Each structure stands twice: as C-alpha cells, then as structure tokens.
Amino acid sequence: MKRRQFLGCLTAAASSYVLVACGGGGGASGAGSASNAATGTNAIANASAATGATASPDGTTVPSATSIVDNGANVWTLSNGLIYKNGVKDPNSYNVVMLLWVGGSVYQENTSKAFYKYTGTTWVASLDPRLGGTSADGTAIPPASYIIDKANNQWTLSNGYIYKNGVKDPYSYNVSMLLWYGGMIYQQGTGGQFYVLTWMATWKPCNDPRVNMAATAGSFYGINGHYDYPFTPTQVVAALHALGCTTYRVGCVNSSTQVNSLVGLAKAFQAANMTLFTLVDYGLRDSTGTLYTSESAAYSAAYSGAAAIATALAPYGVTMYECGNELSRDPAIILNSATAGTNNADFNNANWPIMRGAIRGMIAGIKSVQPNAKCGVNFCVADIAASDMLWDGFQPDGSGGHPTVHWDITTWHNYSPYGDVFNLGTDGAGPGFNLPSYCKARYGVPFMITEWNLAPEQSETARGAYVTQQLGEFYAARKTQGIQSVMYYELTSGDDTYGIVLDNLTPIQPTYGAFQSFVQANPDN
Numbered sequence: 001m002k003r004r005q006f007l008g009c010l011t012a013a014a015s016s017y018v019l020v021a022c023g024g025g026g027g028a029s030g031a032g033s034a035s036n037a038a039t040g041t042n043a044i045a046n047a048s049a050a051t052g053a054t055a056s057p058d059g060t061t062v063p064s065a066t067s068i069v070d071n072g073a074n075v076w077t078l079s080n081g082l083i084y085k086n087g088v089k090d091p092n093s094y095n096v097v098m099l100l101w102v103g104g105s106v107y108q109e110n111t112s113k114a115f116y117k118y119t120g121t122t123w124v125a126s127l128d129p130r131l132g133g134t135s136a137d138g139t140a141i142p143p144a145s146y147i148i149d150k151a152n153n154q155w156t157l158s159n160g161y162i163y164k165n166g167v168k169d170p171y172s173y174n175v176s177m178l179l180w181y182g183g184m185i186y187q188q189g190t191g192g193q194f195y196v197l198t199w200m201a202t203w204k205p206c207n208d209p210r211v212n213m214a215a216t217a218g219s220f221y222g223i224n225g226h227y228d229y230p231f232t233p234t235q236v237v238a239a240l241h242a243l244g245c246t247t248y249r250v251g252c253v254n255s256s257t258q259v260n261s262l263v264g265l266a267k268a269f270q271a272a273n274m275t276l277f278t279l280v281d282y283g284l285r286d287s288t289g290t291l292y293t294s295e296s297a298a299y300s301a302a303y304s305g306a307a308a309i310a311t312a313l314a315p316y317g318v319t320m321y322e323c324g325n326e327l328s329r330d331p332a333i334i335l336n337s338a339t340a341g342t343n344n345a346d347f348n349n350a351n352w353p354i355m356r357g358a359i360r361g362m363i364a365g366i367k368s369v370q371p372n373a374k375c376g377v378n379f380c381v382a383d384i385a386a387s388d389m390l391w392d393g394f395q396p397d398g399s400g401g402h403p404t405v406h407w408d409i410t411t412w413h414n415y416s417p418y419g420d421v422f423n424l425g426t427d428g429a430g431p432g433f434n435l436p437s438y439c440k441a442r443y444g445v446p447f448m449i450t451e452w453n454l455a456p457e458q459s460e461t462a463r464g465a466y467v468t469q470q471l472g473e474f475y476a477a478r479k480t481q482g483i484q485s486v487m488y489y490e491l492t493s494g495d496d497t498y499g500i501v502l503d504n505l506t507p508i509q510p511t512y513g514a515f516q517s518f519v520q521a522n523p524d525n
Helices: 030-050 233-243 256-271 295-316 352-369 384-392 435-443 460-477 511-521
Strands: 060-062 075-079 082-085 096-102 105-110 115-118 123-126 154-158 161-164 175-181 184-189 194-197 203-206 221-224 247-252 275-280 320-323 374-380 409-413 424-426 430-433 447-452 483-488
Touching: 060 075, 075 096, 082 096, 154 175, 161 175, 184 435, 194 435, 203 435, 221 233, 221 447, 233 256, 233 511, 247 256, 247 483, 256 275, 256 295, 275 295, 275 483, 295 320, 295 352, 320 352, 320 409, 352 374, 352 384, 374 384, 374 447, 384 435, 409 435, 430 435, 435 447, 460 483, 460 511
Parallel strands: 221 247, 221 483, 247 275, 275 320, 320 374, 374 409, 409 447, 447 483
Antiparallel strands: 060 096, 075 082, 096 105, 105 115, 115 123, 154 161, 175 184, 184 194, 194 203, 424 430
C-alpha cells in the first residue's frame, strides 16, 4: 500500500472508420446521366460566378434552394439523388434526398434518413446537426421526442420499442420511458422496472438513477493510514481532529502485530466517537505468494482470517470493513492494466473464481462474527464490468449462474490518472459517465471513495488545488449519490509524495491547509 503504480494512457486510441452514404442501386440510368451532366455544367457555371461570393445562409437546404455555397466558394448541387461539387459528381454518395449547410459544414441525408458530414475528402456518419448537441442530463422520452448521447447517437421511442439511430433495439419491448442520466441510457418498462444499457450492449436491472441517496452524516471526511505508523493511537486521533477527519482507513491481516495495532486504534477511536474503517487485506495468494488453486481454497483462507479480525475488533465498536484491496487490478485478474475495466473481456476468466472466492470468504467470515457489520468491496479505475459480474454471478466469458457477491458498501479508488469519477472514461476512450450514479442505480448501497489523490510526481501547489477541487465535487454529490465517505491517501508516506503530514506530524503545505480549510468551511451534516 505504500508503493503504488498509476495507470497511464487509459484513453486507448480509438479506431475510426469512414461510412459512405448508401441507399442501393448502381450507376445512373442513361436518362439520369444526361440530366446529371446538364446539372453538372450548370454547377460549374455557378461556381465560376460564385468566386469570392459569401457562403450560403446557415441552415440552407437543397431542396428548397437550388445550390449551397460553402466557405471556400464551392457550389454544391443535387440531381437525381447524386451530389455535385462544382459540377463534378461525388463518387461516394447516391440516393441522396437533401443537402444541408450548417455550422460551416455540408451534410447529406439519404433515402434511409441517415445523415453524413463532409470532412473535406469524404463523408462520415453523423446526426442531423439541427437536432443540437448532447441532450441535457435527465432528458426523458416522453416528453422529449429524442435523446442525443455523448457519442452523438440519436435515441427514440415508438410503440414501446427503442431505436438507436433508427435501428430497433432487439432486446427491449414494452418500454414506457427512455432516460438520459449520468452519461448513460436507461429505460423503464411498463411494469415500472428500470434497466441501464452497459458497454457490453446489454440491459441490466437497476433502480431509477434520479432518486437521491443521502448517506448518513458524520463520516464523510476521511484519510488513510497504516498499522505500522510511528504514532500512538492518541496522536492519530489528534492528527485527524486537526484536519477535521472523522474516518480512518487502515488495513491488516490476521497477524498479532497488525491486529494488536488495530485494537489499540479501535479503542482510541471508540472513545473519541470516530470511525475506524478496517481494510481486511486478503487476496488471491497464500502466505508464500502462490495463487490459490480454487475458489473454495481462496474462500476458506479469507474466511478464517476475516473472522479472526472481526472477533478482535468487534468489542471496540468497529462495524465497517472493506473486503480486499484493488483485487480487480491484480495482475492475475486484469489482462491489461491500461484498460478501463468496462468490458468483461478485460478480466482473466480462469482466475476470476479465485478473486470471487476470496471476497466471498471475507464477507462471510466477518458476518459470522458480526451479522450486522457493513462490508464493502473495492474496485479501481472504471471496473464496472468487474463489479457487475460479481454482483450478478457472471464470468468474463459471459457464463452466468455462478455465486453472486453482494456488498453493503460500494468502495472505489480514484486517483487523478484514472479521470474524474463523475465523468469517467471507458475502454476505447469512450465518452465519460458518472460512476457513483451508476453504482447507486445498480447496487442501491452507499458509496465510498476509499483512496484518492493526485499523481505523486505533481507539485504540492498542484496537489493543494486538486484537494480543493476534488473535495468540492465530492461534497456536492454526497446527498444525491450516496457518497458516505471520501478518504484521502494518506496521512503520511514519510515524504511529500502522498502524505499530508511528515513522520513528525509537520503539515505539508499548501496541501494540508487546503484540506483543513475546506473541511472547516463545509461541515459534514
């Protein structure tokens, strides 16, 4: 936990391709060719006359106009479904019913009502630019007639069926509402159930994402620490008080050194009415570093360790635990660490049951001692595919019917290289989405950001500004997205790479002051 590698280049280069307008048919008939030739001759004359002329008014269409003049004084005409530029027939378009001039670009619409934009060399698929840009968050059909998402797709609803760019969705019917929220498309069926469209092109059941979730006040501001810090429990409590933090995240396994350290912290925190959030730090490997051979082996080992930790801490008021640390990013689980984690195929199918067994074991071990304890499961980057597969009992190969893993708190890590958690990128550099909003709708439990910070190579001036900016975003969303706690990483790292104080508890400025000032100005109530 004291050394961490950040993901770089998460925005994988997205491949692009060109679509040309189509509508069927081959070359023009003899009569059509004659007509087009005449049109072409007229267009050349028009182009010659238009040299130096101003462009056509924005929004001009052919028809009803006879031609469009672009910003380069090129003249565009349309005859028998064929486009002419300065009298020369465009080789990549046919069955065109309209030309359109908007925002300094030429568009065409074909007989299938598909739109294409001219790039200067060819035509690429687009929407009708007169529809406007991305729809406002919360746009719903009805009453709206369409939704435009961040990828410029147009969504419509007709007779209970969903259409994307005019193509009927094969997996939806009896739909009463279509919703654009948090960068994602949701539908509501006539029976009231909501579904969200994932990056796997599947609809998953969820709750209405517009319903606010307000987490219990009192533990919002938090920070990370370690069992082997050079501070007494009393010093830790005082340091957190000075910053305005009420929650402290510390990891351990079932060793006497680590457990005894956490017992001492738990006693001090119980007396101070503060929250010790314990990371039960079991993973995919045994004490020798060897990967467990099966789901059951991982389950048994994690169960016994977690039960022992809960037995030691329960008498001192510890009621919340995090089960595992960044397990979805273990090299045995993530196939390529540069992927965002929004696709099932990002993860190792063979080793998936080992991770599932370890997490299930930790939750079951804790609840065998404390049935009412709250257990969180941790994810990183945009590992929505990982959390969905665990929650729904799926494997990366798409098979279902496996053990499900349900948790009481969704926990996430969000370092600056991962992107903005409220507008997080996806595999293939896709448009961003609101991750806490998605988790709220899918899992219906409180959300915690249990590690966050700027990249370690950044200056303290940049870090201080980042702290203010991030806390502002987190604080604004705490009563709508169910954000129960945000835990800065970390109290001390022995230097200024992550810590907010040094090992002698001297504040690292301006980061410390930025954190402290924000907490004082924005109470956790």
